[in-house]
Amino acid sequence: MAESRSSSNIAEAFWKQRGADSLGQTAAEMAAAGPAAGADTPAAGPVGPIVPPGLEGGQWKPVMCKLCGNKTWCTARAYVKDGILLSFAGDPENAASGGKLCNRGQAAMMNVYNPYRVKAPMKRTNPNKGLDEDPGWVEISWDEALDTVALKMREIAERGDPRRFAHCFGFASWANIVSDEAFCRAFGSPYDIQGRGHLCPVHIGASFVNGTFLDKQDVEYANYFLTIGGSLGPNTGSAHGMRAVARALERGMKLVVVDPRMSPEAAQADEWIPIRPGGDLAFTLAMLHVMLHELPITDLDVRFIKERSNLPYLIGEDKLYLADVASGKPLVWDSVTAEAKTFDDPTIKDFALEGEYEIGGRRATPAFALLKARMAEYTPEWQEQHTTVPPETIRRVTRDFVAAAEVGATISLDGAVFPLRPAVIKSERGAYSTTHGAYQHFAVKIVAGLVGATDVPGGFLGSEQGPLLSPGPDGVVSPKQEAQPVPWHMPPSIDLREYYPHRHTSPYLAWKTILDPEKYGVDHNLDMLMVYGSNPIHSNCTPRHAIEAFKKIPFMVEIAFLYDETSQFCDILLPESSIFERYGLLEYGDHVVHAADDAILRTRTLQVSKPVIDPAWNTRQADDLYIEIAERAGFLYGEGGLNAHINRTLDLCEEHKLDLDNKYLTADIIDRVARCHYGEEHGLEYFDGHALIPELLSKAQSYNFYWYPWGKTRHPLYFNHFYANGQELKSNLAGIGLEAPPGWDPEGFWKHWEPIPQWVGRCDEAYAAEYDLRAMVWTTPQTRMCAGDQIGNPWVREPVKAFDPYDYRILINSETARRKGLEDKSRVRVEAFWGGSTEGVLKTTELIHPEALGFPGHHGFKGQLRNPITWEGPDFNDLLSDREGEFDPISCATDITPRVRLVPIGRGEGGVR
């Protein structure tokens, strides 16, 4: 069925309005041509920055926003008069944000002039470290601060083991030109450890199936959107996502939300399906059961399954591809000629999906048949015990999803014909942050794949656009990003990455290891930890382990924006400038985890920020601090020095490469990046008038099917490489006499490494009688990724405190509270099955599943020198376990739906410290 469909095509309209005449050019052509012609002209019409009355005479200056952790930052305009920032508005040149700013961005001015910032270099005078200890900060000179840090690094280098230095970083580093990786490698340490991420494991499925860092979903064409434990945009207050979702819903897209709580998106949806926290995988497996066992196969995208996935590949008894003896290529079964052929044999008449075959004495089954057999037990009736979702709901939703995919439909974009599959299933952090999170990511990828809704218009997309579906020798998308396992190496790294080779991040394992390296076979410990743009205490499960570990580390330094929990354990603080006071650079800001429309899919940018005001206090650019430290510690210059690593990580061309023996500052390096990648006319001065250089993809190029159409690649829906990596890990562990990583029961570990997702049970089910609720957490529209001090910004917090009765509270279903003899504003201690606990005030509500206990946002900060408004509310992370057996050994996700019980401790509002 051929179908041509028009869309309002927001990116095209946006750029046409600005006189862009280069639509439809390739990315390379665009890069060569530079920004859209006419981009100098500010937006015509009523939208645009307006000078507040009485403040005329200043200047609007372009700048990045960066008040959240999203890599698709909205650029903005800052109004400055007499050196003071007086207003802030969206960037009329940013098609993806539509010139909008979210609530956090609107409050950016409060962040700059925040009196709780670190205002000068500081030295600790109290040697005792703890959350209750006053560090006794005294101001010191920059020279003293930098020399002290450099000396510590020099001493470590001289002792010959740079592994004793680690660097822990967070979202702040995304605007830097000196990457954490470059700094650590130049020094010789392997430890650039992300302080975030184990609470946000949203990468594994995308990196295997789409070859990308993240997922995104196409709401330009989707007519049906099923979301399980995630956000399209409104839940997290994303300006891009809210715009895209509002457009899609207005167009008539049906939205179905599976979530234990009635979220902002559920409120806008056609249907809310409340589910028990952590039951998402059972829901998804039951969808697969219905697709494979209850619907006729002709309802599925059989062409995609046979020609675009690895499901026809024959799987041997070892659970791996059965390879052709001569060529080594995976075999398939030609059901017409009744013989095994290599997957790319041009004589194949038809691919067998079912049956069992014997090839040269080896028994094999198509992966599709194995998948189908594995899903047999996961009936809609079975899933109900784990989800409380009625079986008929699963059947109806699955049928609706499959029907909405319009299998067989096509669409022509820029002359290229694509499958059109306007049905999206997405899952995210809320569902992936469980012990079975990786399986959930795989499972939703399979659901999408069975109707062909992968990397085509209307479907489930990878987060970046380009030739990312390149196949390996087996014809299947080669593993990229986190699908590539960490190489085996013993003794292991301090964050135990070798035991968990597909982990996103595992900082909490580093903190545990520091406390007991021998237990994990680690032969060294840390002498120094440097922290930047991260808060590894508050952003950690079991924060007390980070606290104990930091007490053991002899020297800690933080490039710090404000006094937080981690800075209380530091010996030196190097104060960092805010985004308004510093340079920033972000290339290809196209990482979006949420719903994307045409404007988001097609617009890629180089974003550059220049200081728009002088530093309000004695702060400096973080990148310049790294360069200073490297120079003073002796690893800036020469081959292998930081300059060389900057050349590598920024991919600087010969003409603009840093001389290895000169010292550069950030401004100069950004100038080189912009000229080198976008042409000489785009030096730093260009960014006096712009915060971005846009790069437009054609509509066709924004779907990765374009780069690898039919016959050119296959998506892995049978996770062969994953299983093989597990087998290699097993063999490596056996080589050192282990059946599983230290602390793990072997059976409990290896059940996570199967090539087909399966239900693995809940680790805490044995505690059900005593711990009768499951806790859960979510990001609110005011606390996206907990970046930019959103909790300490009074402009963000005041409206929430005044008009949102749910935030800062612990949400409990009204009926559940009544049964327990609890009421609204009852004060409770929440105790997790493994021993963690937190305290807070209940909010009874009809908006949450009866077995769930809801924690909105991020609260309960404990740093003494913080803004006191951040202390209020419960700290959910105190409920999260870091024990082996209680996190996902694949992604290293901590389980954010632990079993808990309530202990009443009184009544009343107010904070808990």
Added chain:
Amino acid sequence: MRYGMVIDLSKCSGCMSCDVACKRENFTPPGVHWSKVHIYETGRYPDSKLRALPTHCMHCEEPACEKACPTGATVLRPDGVVFIDNDHCIGCGYCAMACPYEARVLNRHAPRPYHEPHDFTPFEQIGYFQRLGIVEHGKGVIEKCTFCLHRLEQGSLPACVETCPAGARVFGDLDDPNSDVAELAKTATPRLEEEGTKPKVLYTRLAEHLGY
């Protein structure tokens, strides 16, 4: 010319960007909210709904505040904006009591710093005390949403409209039959219609959102 606004409640997800944009644009001090988004719920589980209701001065055609004002400080301008002349406001608060929408705030005290006990930030100092604008957050006067009159005068939109990421707010001339706002107003409804003040801020799907 009658300025008016229609808020599409099916698009509003309660992110509060409008509230913060209003603060940023108008330098409203702590405790002063010209723009509010009330978050609440309707219905019983599982047929319950999370609701968000943005509200501010309704710029009524027959403003109760104007009638209550003893000094004539509150006036309905010819362009439809309900405006307070600070020079004539004596801070009696009658208008605030008369307003059915609780849109008015009486400044009993001079502005305080947001980061109390720390001092005013530089832009607070300028925004509260040093600029010569159409609104001053002075002690003893009433204030409320102005529809960002200063922006309208420069041909722009109110800050809350400009910033709404979902495009839930549509603003314009209700007297212009070709305007989007006039078209939407045909099917939109006011809050508290029974008060008879004839608001020019209207809502789509209001009854559903109020749980009727």
